Amino acid sequence: MYDVHAIRKDFPVLSHVVYLDSTATTQTPVPVVEAMNEYFYEYAGNHGRGAHRLARETTNRYEDAREKVAAFLKAEPSKTIFTKNTSDGINLIANSFPFEAGDQIVTTLIEHHSNLLPWLRLQKAGVEVKIVKPEGPEGLITPESIEAALTDRTKLVAITQVSNVFGSVQDVSKVTKIAHKNGVKLLVDGAQSAGHMPLDLSALNCDFFATAGHKGLLGPQGTGVLYIKEPDLLESASLGGGTVSEVEGLDYVLEPSPACFEAGTPNIPGVIGLGRAIEYIEEIGVSEIEKHETQLSREAAARLSEMEHVEVYGPEKRAGVIPFNVCGLHAHDVALILDQSRKICVRSGHHCAIPSIKFLKVGSTVRASFALYNTEEEIELLIKAISDLKALVA
Ligand SMILES: Cc1ncc(COP(=O)(O)O)c(C=O)c1O
The missing domain is CATH 3.40.640.10 (Type I PLP-dependent aspartate aminotransferase-like (Major domain))
Structure with a gap:
């Protein structure tokens, strides 16, 4: 049984806002923050670069996170590279x-x-x-x-x-x-x-x-994952510490993947947090999360579409993303009003996809997006807020 109210307890920020901008970045659950704190307080060292206990512990935890992420995506760890986004x-x-x-x-x-x-x-x-x-x-x-x-x-x-x-x-x-x-x-x-x-x-x-790492995977900002099916076909354009096993004169020998793609000190606490986030998602179940998010977004989209002063874009069978506009109001004004009057956080603008916005022949859209922690009550608040905007545009 999907218990969204139990899940919400892991996201303290949700007690004071209605967060509908998870497409930009998601909120981070407490166990993930705790895993990162543990790194800083208990064993912070560098990854793969030392014989002492802190370096060894850090390396083990970082590589554990890689195993978890790879298993979650059904990919081999050696082909799973950590990036910053x-x-x-x-x-x-x-x-x-x-x-x-x-x-x-x-x-x-x-x-x-x-x-x-x-x-x-x-x-x-x-x-x-x-x-x-x-x-x-x-x-x-x-x-x-x-x-x-x-x-x-x-x-x-x-x-x-x-x-x-x-x-x-x-x-x-x-x-x-x-x-x-x-x-x-x-x-x-x-x-x-x-x-x-x-x-x-x-x-x-x-x-x-x-x-x-910082969106649906519920990890912290500054983390990302790149899967490369045939790593030997590429030489990374970014080389440095940790990427080579030998330098002789003007020549160098690259480490095998993933090390050859991760130059320099990575976001170690972030990656360890991401590993914990994967466990967190698995405890809930990604299919359950998908069901929850799509149900919320399809219901909200259908109800927004019923309003004469609202134009909704995108397909009926959508993921947890709803782009829309309130006729006669700029998307930024809608977002500002929702925030200032109801503490509802939605995105507005071109969403870093200007060609899509031009294709829709609109200058911008409002975007409400959903994650595992959103509720029916929050949809009601959004619907009421958008419905009330009719008085402004009538
Ligand atoms: C479809 C899509 N691709 C790429 C990105 C860029 O993601 P990041 O901020 O992790 O680089 C985003 C961000 O919203 C996105 O929605």
Whole structure:
């Protein structure tokens, strides 16, 4: 039985706000904060760099976290790299993949800037970027439209699993099969899927999967995860401490993955917190979380759609993300009013996805997004607040 009120006790901040901005970042549960405190108070040392007890304890705990994250994503630990966020993981691939002038990358119009700008930048090196449009305002990309965009020069398809603007869920499994049938690698932006739905990267078989630790995975800010199916195909564009086993004259020998992709001292407390967060999610069950979040968001979206002064975007079968506008009011004004009058925190603006917002032909949207700790009561508060705005626009 899903006990949202018991879960909420682990998130003290929720006692004084209605937090509907989990797509930006989630709140962090107490056991995760405690795990990080324990690192600072009991055994802080550096990772992989010392024989003394604190360094050994730190290394063990950091690698334990890797095992937990990898098992959760059904990936091998040696292919599971810690990054500082989703953007960092995608940039690592963009800067390290052996692209050549004339190669092509296929991506989509609904991407977050983090899964768009790193590819657009490669145009300076002569790489061509092709953008596939969604079918309509629901923000769904058909696998067929991806297939139609592929040529014999395409090296990579980069696509988001769940759109942070539309809340649409893409069939990345089908897109992976299409990409592989054509000899193309596939990168999945999992920023809005990990922790919100069950994932099995071995079954999905994608080549790269980048996600955040600080969103659905309930870890702290400054953590991210990058899965690389064939690490030996890449040499990281970022090298330094911890990445080599030998330096001889002008030559060096890289450590095997994941060490060769994690240059310098990582976010050790953050990663240890992320490991604890994975345990926390598993205690509740990710399928249960998915059920809870989608039920809340679909109910809220349906009720918002009934209001004449509200325009809701995205598909009916959405993830926990609702973009909408109140006719006659700017999204930032709506967000400010909700915050100041009801302590309701929603996001407003272009959501770091300007092409999506332009596609919708709106300057901005309000976005309510849901996580495991949101409740029916909070939906009632949102609905009442938006309903009351009618008096302002009538
Ligand atoms: C779909 C998507 N991709 C990438 C990102 C960037 O994530 P991060 O802030 O972890 O770099 C976000 C952030 O909201 C996102 O929603």
